[in-house]
Amino acid sequence: MTTTPLTPSAVAEALPAVKIPPHRRERLTPRRFTTNTIFYALLILLAAIYIFPFLIDIATSFKTEADAAADPLSLIPQTFTTAAYQKLFLNSDFPLWAKNSFLVTASVTIGRVFFDSIAGYALARLHFRGRNVMYAGLIAVMAVPGVVLLIPKFLVINQLGIFDSYAGMIIPLLTDAAGIFIMKNFFESIPVSVEEQARIDGAGTFRVFWSVVLPMARPAVVTIIILSFQGSWNELSHFVVSTQSPALTTLTKGVASLAAGQLGQATQYPLKLAAAAVMTIPVAIVFFIFQRRILNASDGSVKE
Amino acid sequence: MTTTVRQSPRLRMRRGTGIRKGEAASGWLFTTPMLVLLGLFLVIPVLMALWVSFSDWSGRGSPFSSGVSFTGLKNYSSVLTGGGLAEQNFGVALKNNAWYVVLVVPLQTALSLFLAVLVNRQILRGRGFFRTAFYFPSVTSSVAITVLWLFLFSSTGAVNKLISFVGVTGPNWFNEPAGIFHFGITNGPGFLVNNSTLGVAWWDWVGGPSFAMFALILLAVFTTSGTFMLLFLAALQNISGEVQEAAMVDGANGWQRFWRITLPQLRPTLFTVLTLGLIGCWQVFDQIYTGTQGGPAKTTLTPAYLSYQTSFQDQQWGQGAAIAFILFAIIVFFTLVQRWVLADRKVSKRRLRAYRIPGSKR
Incomplete structure (x- = not known):
């Protein structure tokens, strides 16, 4: 995709972006060369601004404290040290936080894929009384801003007696209105005749859903996986209101306490930045695996 | 859009036979987890909190x-008109967040459209x-x-180091409560200092976000522009x-084509981005919780964080819920x-004239 050859037809396709009279389309005029150079210079500058903070993060995590303060811009540590990582993994609760984060994220992702897709399927395809009301309710629920729910969620979790437990951390996140909405929309785009065929062959509703429809909905399922993995891995406020004990601290909550807690003492920037870098790795991996799908999502699905 | 085969109501209600056998039962079975989870952790909590906001x-x-x-x-009035600390805190939080919205929403929208x-x-x-x-910061x-x-x-951070190259000494961003529009003036004109709304002097309202808040504004623009870029790109x-x-x-040249052709066609996406941006900006919590806890001098306090602080730390649950x-x-x-402002309206005559091709007969 990035290596599109500069054939005349490719250039013609690109017409909207290029403004030269048609007969001179194939020649690289000096003026066009200049605009091109400026264009790429601008893009590269912007990309550098977006990437540089992350490079600084990684570089600083290998620096000594004094070095981090003395030369915050350099990308090469004066004295290369892994002290921050050693402290993080051997002398802190960081591994415990990571374990909790993985546990919660895995449970929430599996739960959402299952619950979002069955609910989405029912709303898209099954005929039953109350379906439209349910759908309207779902849309209304989607409009409720999450931050308004902080206190309410705590009240219910507390009332149910699952405060400060894995149950309280996981169960409220097991389904989300937006995910159901995505699944419903996707199921509606699958031709209904396929299901009817299976039904005529005698398959029950769950069987039709599980063996016929769900495999066809793979793109939507992947979307749900990406969204819920990223969402629950990066979730902070829900864990702030649903847990208290150090044993249940997740990465987000733990690293936040690291950032806030020791402001009075030494700044410990290499340690904090190492923690920030490590906690970014899993979402980065998911992002790079599904990169094409995320960044080109619009290319295939919307084009008529 | 819906490809579902619509059936007549009577046919739909007839149960137990044919190809739609047992559908109603499965329908309810399939949606039960959703109903229980969303009901239990969304609808009921909101009702409970509504009660708490009216209670002591x-x-x-x-x-x-x-x-x-x-x-x-009582809880609502002490926050809105109480005259005490609660009102002042809420006023400060509202002021901080209003500046945050005023700066973040246009910046992130313009930048993401530009990137797209x-x-x-x-x-x-x-x-x-x-x-x-461009997208990576968003994930x-x-x-x-x-x-x-x-x-x-x-x-001693990277930004101040960069600024120092052009001979400017940067502020201690996250510990600097001064408003960015105050330009080092400590005493404002009398009528601004002496008048106040929601317990906050007008002088402070017009002072803009503090340097600490401004750093968070840049953070928001940095992290959200990628997501919105994808929305614009799709459009x-x-x-x-x-x-x-x-x-x-x-x-028409490129500039005209962008303003007269492309942008009007992006209107629905523009509405989506502005709405999502606005909603997101009023909910800023994580950054405050992690970074500043409302400080310095309450200049990064936001209603969302204030609501958390009031209930979970000060145990004033009614007031927190009210906020x-x-x-x-x-x-x-x-x-x-926003919906009203961006709604499709009739094009005015003056506007219509601008679209007319010069020399054409009409």
Whole structure:
């Protein structure tokens, strides 16, 4: 995709972006060369601004404290040290936080894929009384801003007696209105005749859903996986209101306490930045695996 | 859009036979987890919190126990008109967040549209690389980015180092409560200092966000522009090239084509981005919790964080819940205003004249 050859037809396709009279389309005029150079210079500058903070993060995590303060811009540590990582993994609760984060994220992702897709399927395809009301309710629920729910969620979790437990951390996140909405929309785009065929062959509703429809909905399922993995891995406020004990601290909550807690003492920037870098790795991996799908999502699905 | 085969109501209701056998039962079975989970952790909690916002519950025991009494609008009035610390805190939080919204929403919308137009060019080397670079901040956790930001904007951090190259001594960003529009003036004109709204002097209202808040504003623009870029990109790819070509034949230059052709067609996406941006901006919590806890001098306090602090730390649950519902009302209000502003209206005559081709007969 990035290596599109500069054939005349490719250039013609690109017409909207290029403004030269048609007969001179194939020649690289000096003026066009200049605009091109400026264009790429601008893009590269912007990309550098977006990437540089992350490079600084990684570089600083290998620096000594004094070095981090003395030369915050350099990308090469004066004295290369892994002290921050050693402290993080051997002398802190960081591994415990990571374990909790993985546990919660895995449970929430599996739960959402299952619950979002069955609910989405029912709303898209099954005929039953109350379906439209349910759908309207779902849309209304989607409009409720999450931050308004902080206190309410705590009240219910507390009332149910699952405060400060894995149950309280996981169960409220097991389904989300937006995910159901995505699944419903996707199921509606699958031709209904396929299901009817299976039904005529005698398959029950769950069987039709599980063996016929769900495999066809793979793109939507992947979307749900990406969204819920990223969402629950990066979730902070829900864990702030649903847990208290150090044993249940997740990465987000733990690293936040690291950032806030020791402001009075030494700044410990290499340690904090190492923690920030490590906690970014899993979402980065998911992002790079599904990169094409995320960044080109619009290319295939919307084009008529 | 719906491809579902619509059946007549009577046929739909007939149960137990044919191809739709047992569908109603499965329908309810399939949606039960959703109903239970969303009902239990979304609908009921909101109702419970609504009750708490009208009560004097202190956080001990159940909010429905007999010791808790109905106090009417007391919690709301102490936040909005009480004249005490509660009102002042809320006023400060509202001021901080209003500046945050005023700066973040236009900046992130403009930047994300700009990025989308840049990477949407048909011939573009390294398209994947650029899209990745711009989108990556959006997938990382707000906690990790805030930690990074605390370092970049620390007194000896990267940003101040960069600024020092042009001979300017940067502020100690996250410890600097001064408003960015105050320009070092400590005493404002009398009428601004002596008048106040919601317990906050007008002088402070016009002072803009503090340097600490401004660093968080830049953080928000940095992390959200990638997501919105993708939304604009999807919309740009959906615009047919034909209108563009027609405009080109008519002699419109690139700038005119963008403002007169592309942008009007992006209107629905623009509305989505502005609404999502607005809703997101009024909910800023993670960055405050991680980075500043409302400081320095309460200049990064936001209603969302204040609501958390009031209930979870000060145990004023009724007041905290009241703040949350006021915030909810604010978000709904601005979304409606935005919908109204961006609604399709008839084109005025003056505007219509601008679209007429010179020399044409009409």
